[in-house]
Amino acid sequence: MKNKILAIAVAAGSAILSSSLLSTPAQAQLSITSDDIAVEVDVPEVLFLRTFDTISLTLDETDLAGGTVSNVGKDFDTANGTTTGTTTIDDSSPFTTIDAIEKDVEELYAVWSNNPNGGVNVSFNITDATLAGANGGTATIGLVKANNPDPASVATAPGLVTPFVGGATIEFDLSGATQAGLYTGGAITVTASAP
Secondary structure (H helix, E strand, C coil), X not given: CHHHHHHHHHHHHHHHHHHHXXXXXXXXXXXXXXXXXXXXXXXXXXXXXXXXXXXXXXXXXXXXXXXXCCCXXXXXXXXXXXXXXXXXXXXXXXCXXXXXXXXXXXXXXXXXXXXXCCCEEEEEEEEECEEECHHHCEEEEEEEEEEECCCCEECCCCEEEEEEEEEEXXXXXXXXXXXXXXXXCCEEEEEEECC
C-alpha cells in the first residue's frame, strides 16, 4: 500500500513539474532604444492686451487746490486786508490747480507678448476728452501719460505667463465743472505694439 501511494505521489509531482516547464518559455526578454529623435514645435507670435472697461476716479478737496484748501474753507483777503467800504475784494480762486489736476491709475494694462524682435510699447490716446456733469458743467481730459513705468515700454518681450503691467496718470481740467457730482462720457484708449 505504501508503494502504491508513493508511486501516485511521484507521478503527480512529475506531471506538475512537466506542466510548469512547458508553460514558461525559456526566452530572455528583448529590448532596444532608438537614438535621440529631434523634436520641433513652431510657436506663433502673439500679442494680448488687457485693460479695464471703466476708470472711475474720485477727487477730494486736496486735489482741487493742491492740498491747501478743505471742502469747507475760509481765509482773509490778504492782498487788501482792510476794506474802506469801496475796496475791491481779491476774487482770485483759491483753487489754483483746478485746470491741471492729475490722478494716478496704478495699474491700467497688462500685456503678454512673445515678440521675437524685441519688447513691447504701450501708448495712450484720448478719444473723447469731454466729461459732462450736472446742469451743463463739464470736465476735460487734458492728457494721459505713462507713470509706472515711464516710459511704458520694455526692451524684452515679457512672454505668455507673466505680463508687462503698467499704469498711467490722467490730467483733468475742471474749469467748467460748475457743480459737484459725477462727470461721465470721456474715453481713452490703450495701444500695445510689438516691433
